Amino acid sequence: MAEREAPHDMSLWRDLPRLAVLTLLGLLLLMPYIWMVSASLKPADEIFRASLALLPERLAAAQNYGRVFSLLPVAQYLWNGVIVCGGILVFQLLFAIPAGYALAKLNFRGRELVFGAVMLGLLVPPHVPALPLYLGFSSLGLLDTYTALIAPSTISVFAIFLFRQFFKSLPDDLIHAARLDGMGEMAIVWRVVLPNAWPAATAFAIFSVVAHWNDLFWPLIVVSTAEHATPALGVLFFRTTEGDDDFGALMAAAVIMTAPLVAAFLLAQRRFVEGIATTGLKG
């Protein structure tokens, strides 16, 4: 997006009230983050004094964060988050890109049917198939496994829809040329279409990872032990085992689990905003 000119050419002086109001509102919105970090640095007695000082009188970061690392398999949770999000994304792309290409560029018997199925699938929130899926994984003895965490999300009708829309705008000549060069359809998908699908794939990847890193509903249903718990579940486990009293350590745990995505967001802020705003419409 190109920066546009301001409606009136404004001097910094005249722009100041607007910036002041925005800064104030921004600080207000950041309050949970500010207090979360602040409490994670404070010893228990300072937290319980309920003082409004943000900075700790006695730095207790080592105790709080140390407690989290000694009580929780933090690395395991984060690693599980990476495996689950990565696994889901790989399968989503593996399934959706060829199907999206077929729907966009191939003329075949049954195309209307497949596309209709995709549109139908868009109407169903992931909570609806959850009960039967749970029964299925339970009867297969697959509860509390990576498979149970990853499999239900591997099919994203939204991804199929997104890639179909995107591939439709690719010039036909590109594909004809590849065919004349003797490439098979599979090779065309991965070597001609995919490199051109990069913007759509990045946007979808960001949307998908954010959605599944933060998801609580499904992991809560299928996972019961720390071995396969995702970061969201990790925070929940910490709360149930340690009670709600140790706010210093709880806030430290919250900081640790939130940090990876927030850091990624701050590094690629524009891509995140655009990726989620253009693809996140499904919610």
Added chain:
Amino acid sequence: MSDAVLPPRLSPGLSPGLAPPRPRWRAGETLTAWMLSLPAVLAYWVLLLLPTLAAVALAFTDYELGMDGFAWIGLGNFAELMTDRGFLQAFRNTLFYVAVVTPGSILGALGLALLIEGGTRGRTFFRAVFFLPVVSLTVAMASAWQYLLHPTIGPLNAVLRQVGVEGPAWLSSSGTVMWALAGIGIWENLGFNLVLFLAGLTAIPRDLYAAAEVDGARSAWSRFRLVTWPMLGPTTLFVLTITMIRAVRVFDTVKVLTQGGPDRASEVLLHTMYQEGFTYFRLGYSAAITLVFLAIVLALMWLQTRVLDKRVHYG
């Protein structure tokens, strides 16, 4: 997305005279296409379509986990829902949550978008600040809110005490708990709506403001009323339905902060469904709640396609 949501309208027969001769399918192309779609089609069947149909069927049974068999009880579950105090409370609470979060996050986002768009400085920066909650781990941020709203050690009530007000126990008294959850909901949804409004504002042609000024719209308010608001109409309607669909799904904050308490004062649809299904293992009953949830989501999506149809008229 409107053209895609309504595929039947694109079906042949609209203009038979103009339609090109129907292309014959080539067997090879059909085979290739199905080979390419096969993984997606299989996963769709096994992981989406069949479980969804099974959930619908389950809602008409009395199945409980661990039972040997089950009986078809027709609308029995739905009849029970009608008299289930807990469910009715969850239904009302969900409506309340949607009714507060939707206007709150939309008006807030609109105000912020106008402020950010009012100048060139700091646009990217402020957009990022307000978007932060969208990418933050909800469970973790809910814990931060719990500390913030804690009745005795929470900073919010500490501030209130400074001005001589004794703040309530936000999350553990039945009078305030839904307000507190809705407040957190507004905070979560604000950034997402803000980005949509900013995109909508960017699309308004500059000359319209100049034209309005020539026509005598001198004040910022009259420019907003004459140009911004009507031009933003389609965006607003779209944001409205999207926000409602997101708000109906409230679960994480309830699960983490209140478990539906105190005394079911913060029970919501998905949490009740989760409790019935995965705590009490009454799967048939839980499936019936899922269908009520699905019906609400479908009604909102229907509304959305209507809204998107209207969008066309604005060009």
